Amino acid sequence: MPNLFGTEWKLESRKSIFTSGFSPNTETRKYDELENGYTLAVRGTEGGKPYQWKYTAFYDGKPHKVEGRDDVDSITIFKDGSNETGGWFTKDGVTVAGYRRAVEASALVVTAGGRRPDGTAYFDTIRYNA
Numbered sequence: 864m865p866n867l868f869g870t871e872w873k874l875e876s877r878k879s880i881f882t883s884g885f886s887p888n889t890e891t892r893k894y895d896e897l898e899n900g901y902t903l904a905v906r907g908t909e910g911g912k913p914y915q916w917k918y919t920a921f922y923d924g925k926p927h928k929v930e931g932r933d934d935v936d937s938i939t940i941f942k943d944g945s946n947e948t949g950g951w952f953t954k955d956g957v958t959v960a961g962y963r964r965a966v967e968a969s970a971l972v973v974t975a976g977g978r979r980p981d982g983t984a985y986f987d988t989i990r991y992n993a
Contacts, residue, residue: 865966865969865971865993866966867894867896867946867966867971868894868895868896868901869893869894869895869896870893870894870993871891871892871893871993872891872892872893872894872971872991872992872993873889873890873891873991873992873993874887874889874890874891874907874989874990874991875970875990875991875992876888878970878990879987879988879989879990880987880988880989881987881989882985882986882987883975883977883979883985883987884979884985885909885987886909887907887908887909887914888907888908888909888910888911889907889908890905890906890907890908890991891905891906891907892904892905892971892991897919897921899921899922899923900919900920900921900922900923900940901919901920902917902918902919902920903917903918903920904917905917914931915931916929916930916931916932917929917930917931918930918938920938920939920940920950921940922940922941922942924939924941925939926938926939926953927939927940929952934952934954934959934980935952935953935954935959935960936953936954936955937952937953938950938951938952938953939951939953943963943965946965946966946967947963947964947965947966948963948964949961949962949963949964950962952977959977959978960975960976960977960978961975961976961977962974962975962976963975969992969993970990970991970992970993971990971991971992971993972988972989972990972991973987973988973989973991974986974987974988974989975987975989
């Protein structure tokens with residue numbers, strides 16, 4: 864099983880399901896481990912336009928700033944198990960999405976669910992390979 868940290872994870876778009884309305888053409892993620900937390904840096908393209916966002920978060924039950932996204936401004940994380948984490952994203956103090964991240968056999972799987980700006984629900988399952 865690959866290590867979550869220090870690996871550049873690449874989107875497997877054909878094995879991913881996007882219902883949120885956001886559907887990247889390419890995306891990479893890199894997680895770096897910190898004592899009691901981690902940093903995440905994301906880069907990609909959607910519709911030919913580049914994007915990037917990042918955050919540093921700790922398993923302390925507190926919200927931490929997300930930089931580079933308009934739809935969320937903070938994240939709170941918790942550890943589910945040795946290969947899993949979860950949490951929620953907020954915007955202006957309101958929870959807008961939850962997520963679960965797990966390293967499985969040879970993939971990183973991120974599931975996220977929440978509400979679009981129009982109030983309708985979404986649920987994405989996004990797969991990455993090392």
